[in-house]
Amino acid sequence: MSEIANPPMSLDISNAEQAKDSKTLFGFWVYIMTDCVLFASLFATYAVLHHNTFGGPSGQTLFSLPNVLAETLILLTSSFTCGLGILSARARHKDKVIFWFLITLIMGIAFLFLELTEFRHLVVSGNSWHHSAFLSAFFTLVGTHGLHISVGLLWLAVLLGKIFGRGLSKNNLRQLTLFSIFWHFLDIIWIFIFTIVYLMGAVGK
């Protein structure tokens, strides 16, 4: 609304910044949507292939639910601390921003560590991705989520370094917002993985 209220030809710097914010934010949402399509395709492949175990063990025997529950709780909590960090950013509390996002970063690393432990366990016990179509689909779907998490962690680490050095500049604040959208999005994807891959797998659906 404010854009319409302003005189049309003015080159107000804050106006230009606002326009840039709104474009970037919208563009990022659109990107998230395309990423949704990407995950949807992977979920579809998993749905088609998850019974094709080629005589090997199915998800019912392979998945350890306590481990997955721990992963889920850690990731959900990290989303919560990410939200707290955004609130501190709105209030321009630099130290609090660094504190909350550092916790997010650590929890993200913990999640990734648990996921890789699970992968290692599967590979060592002779259930690697090249044993059946089911395992290929499982490693690819969950691994793609893990890859997104890794990218997010790298992004957050760089961002924290910049905030530490240059403070809460316009650019940094914009990227914090984008990061938080990305992180919450990965949380939602994980909920789907938790339900469709692990819970439904554990009951043998």
Next chain:
Amino acid sequence: MNYIAGVLGKLNTGVFPHDKVTLGAAISIPVGGLLVIAFLTYTKRWKWLWKNWLTSVDPKKIGVMYIIVGILMLFRGGVDALMIRAQQATSVGASHGIVSVNTFQQLFSAHGTIMIFFMAMGLMFGLINLILPIQIGSRDVAFPFMNLTSFWLFAAGMILINLSLGIGQFSAAGWLAYPPLSELRFSPGVGVDYWIWSLQIAGIGSLLSGINFFVTIIKMRCRGMNLMKMPMFVWSVLCTNLLIMFAFPILTVTLTLLFLDRTMGMHFFTAGFGGNPMMYINLIWAWGHPEVYILILPAFGIYSEIVATFSRKRLFGYTSMVWALAAITILSFSVWLHHFFTMGAGADVNGFFGIMTMVIAIPTGVKIFNWLATMFRGRIRFASPMYWFMGFVGLFTVGGVAGVVMSVPPADFQLHNSLFLVAHFHTMIVGGVVFGYLAGITYWSPKIFGFRLNEQIGKWSFWCWFVGFLLAFIPLYILGLMGATRRIDHYSASMGWQPLFIVSAVGAGIIAIGVGLFVLQLIVSIIQRKDNIDYTGDPWNGRTLEWSIPSPAPFYNFAIEPVVTERDPFWESKQLAKDSEAKVPHYKPITMPKNSAIAPIIGALSVAFGFGMIWHIWWLVIISLVAIIVSIIIRISDDETDYVVPAHEIEKIEREYAAKRAQAPREKYA
């Protein structure tokens, strides 16, 4: 020796081409490249090239670069096509034609891949870059740096696919690389890997472009231009980019899964271990069918602009045109299974997809009739863009009817993978897409280069394309009905097919003359540019905003941001402006994005990354990946990506344009 093998992955001295045809092609590309390099060095243009073009974030320049690559790829794919035609015309009975079976398979695989991904997509993004921002009254796209990066990813894919000529070989598994044939067991060479990585890298570029132009249209239209006042080309690009956003992630996934099968030993599409090859075919067409609409919709937009301008009438049925586009956009996701009715999904499923395919002909028909109605009682000027349009209407209708024939599943069981199908989709893509883009280049080049193209040679080019097309593809319809399958490399003389194949080859030769004439048209027009200068910025008596600014368009497009109140705003303003006094404009400083060297660097690193992936040179993969990540971090850490053009400089540029306009000869293009 082992050490070297480890360092170079699967590369060894045996990878260079052995047969004469490929060797000739493989040598001609570096020779051509060396000539260009020598020319640039001799004329001392390297710095100019780097500063003004390769690192430029100006969409008009990016558009020109896309079009240059697109036309080069039209040559490359065209040579492949000529060789396919020559092989099929001669490989009969005792003769086995001009190339080996393996080379022939690489030829048709490369022809399809290059024409779709690097010719058609290149020309499409080129025209979108050139015109879309100006048509919506904007100075730029939403994300200028990302736009340049998209171009360089596209170029990286193009370089990779052409490297396969000289180093190793290309895929012999067809343009969509169906498994299990494309799996490691049946295609052990690097050909399919070349296919995967050139498409993957270019595809990510396309996806980024899709996001970019979608946001540009939604967020950057000038004041007053609500959705139902957008020019039809903008609508078509909006729909195309929606399709890109929904379809290209599926391609990314599909290519990744095939890569995982081949490189990591997974089993998505393998014949054993529970893999499912038909899933690949579903996935690739869930991308592939929208893809053909991605290509045709912008061409529809171009035709809509051309037919209104050259009929000097408003586009007939604007609202129904918009709804037809929207309907095609949505329906295009519900027809993919018609590419494989023979899969055996059963009568109900086939029936559903058959009917959906027939339904999609309705909005397309609406568009055809609206274009014809626009011409009705218009004062039509038969300039060369109009020729392309007229040729398109005829061919596209024929091809569309052939498509509806094949949408009937029982008929499709006969026509599946026959030359009838090949003739059908070439009618749509050549007659629809290519004619549209060539018309678009002719129509908009005054805005980009500042002069019109030579009309006479353009018309010759059209006639060669049109006549050549009929000669090349009508025989294929007939051959298809006679039972000739696609990709056939040899047949018995007793079939009686050879005369038709020879006619088809002659037709392909005439199309090649048409391509040559189009390039000749560009060259002659550059030489004669003084004769065809566009002084006024409005050479065709146009209707939309791009004709309201001078030609060639200044880098900031609009000195003063336009405000529109009507559809066809420039046409309306010309009707009103006849008696009103011109006001002295008051210029303001303009913020523009800075050029960036990071985008071409990311492109070069992507070539290295893809090359390493193809040849299993893992150190190269790791180094280039890390370097790409570092480049992106450097870019997002840069807070100073814009600069301000002061008002007096804009005033100076605008004065020069005004002086040029004053020189305009009185005779108007009537």
